[in-house]
Amino acid sequence: MNYHFMKNKHHLYQGIDQEIGEMKSAEHPISDDESDGESPNKDRSDSNQLIQPLGRDITINCLLRLPRSDYGVVASLNRCFRSLVRSGELYKLRRWAGISEQWVYISCSPLEWEAFDPDRRRWMRLPRMPPNDCFMLSDKQSMSIGTDLLVFGKEVMSHTILRYSILTNSWSYCTPMKTPRCLFGAASFGQIAIFAGGVNAQGIVLSCVELYNSETGTWMTLPSMNKPRKSCSGTFLNGKFYIMGGIGSNSVSYTCGEEYDLEKRSWRIIPDVYPVTCVPTSPPLSIAAVNNELYAADHAQRELRKYDKQKKRWVILGRLPEGVVSTNGWGIGFRGCGKRIVVVGTVRGMRGTGTVEIFSWEPVDGVPRWELLASRPFGSFVYNCTVMDC
CATH class of the missing domain: 2.120.10.80 (Kelch-type beta propeller)
Structure with a gap:
């Protein structure tokens, strides 16, 4: 990568960071709880161009490396940026370049979902699902x-x-x-x-x-x-x-x-x-694949197990997080999330309230040491949990 490319990329990051900063402090502030929808100020510029001095290829190359939590703001810069995000082109290019982020999607209410970015510890509330009683x-x-x-x-x-x-x-x-x-x-x-x-x-x-x-x-x-x-x-x-x-x-x-x-x-x-x-x-069975190794959660014994490929048997690694409880095995999310294993559960409060907790462990030799990534009021039972990698 030559000097001029690096210099241009530096200017692009500065420009995008400045744009994002301005929009976050303007009439349409961006919070962790806000969705990636369009800003009311979406047509700040009617330009159908990206950043002209840099050209399309360099601009896109740098956009690929932005956190996808910022893509909603990027989409509101102008029509061309919005088209890049909504067409899915950026995500295809990220996949080809080997760039991805793993977000945890959780439902603790029949029609509500939230997404959690474990790298930046950020939450995003999704729109409510369409009302349908059945x-x-x-x-x-x-x-x-x-x-x-x-x-x-x-x-x-x-x-x-x-x-x-x-x-x-x-x-x-x-x-x-x-x-x-x-x-x-x-x-x-x-x-x-x-x-x-x-x-x-x-x-x-x-x-x-x-x-x-x-x-x-x-x-x-x-x-x-x-x-x-x-x-x-x-x-x-x-x-x-x-x-x-x-x-x-x-x-x-x-x-x-x-x-x-x-x-x-x-x-x-x-x-x-x-x-x-x-x-x-x-x-x-609660199973998760991380780094081409297979893990399982035994909710009855509250144990984490790993499959030994050579001996073709399961071995006990240690305990599941102490703060997570299940109802006969239901109400817990156990997923592979990039290089991590994540366990999602709830701590129940009074009158049906509860707090969702997300624990993480990156498999290494030895007993698992669980890290509490996040704790957030969001219901008393985990109905569904999945990880999106894109």
Whole structure:
């Protein structure tokens, strides 16, 4: 990188920082609780250009390295900046350049979500979900894929999906699955996610599998698993998709898992990958992949475990955070978040109030030492928790 590029990049950062600073102190102040929507002062400049002296390529190269919590302000500088953010182009370029941030998305209320940036310890409140009594009262699952947050629930006669886009800071109804379902196992990898098994509206346990592409908003059918299963857990590890545990037809509890090879488009059974049986009232296994290593939370024993690939068995690393409690295993988020494991739970107060707490540990040798990243009043139960990496 030459001197002139570095000098221009320095001036660009100064210019953007100055613009952001001015807008934060102007009529439309930006707070940690504010969404990434447009500013009322959105057309401060009608210019359709980026920063002309630097050119488009250098300008974009520097914008990629801004925290995405500042993209809402960047989008309000002028129409061209707004188009860059809302088109998703910046996020595609970030992915190609190997730049990403992992945010934790949490729901502690049936129609409310908040996002937390663990690097900058910043919160952002999402818009409320569209009012729908049936959907609000139904059990829900969530998954972050690319720049989308999908929330799966039920309407009166069918399953439905609501989609939140960080590009537009808004909710909309998502294209339904080819085989709508709930109680599935799923995991995301970049802009795709795989959804396996589950149960349909007639109560039939499924073996069918679908892939969602967040860039096209489309579903694709994949080869079915060897066994039908519901209430199972999914993860990506070493470039392959894994499904673990769950309950099959006739309430058969599985200790086996299955591995899906995306290149060969085939499944293979892994026997006794997690020899802890499930019951219909218990939540799916809480698993997280960090640095291509697999971890699990045993809520009953309040223990953190790691899978030993050589010995093909689980070993106990230590305790889960002491401040986090569950209701028979429900009400806790356990997720991989970049190089961290995060555990999300609540401390219950009086009259239904509560405080959500986020703990973090970056796996190293030795006993886990949990760091409290944030504590915030936001309800007394974690309904859903997911991590968006973009």
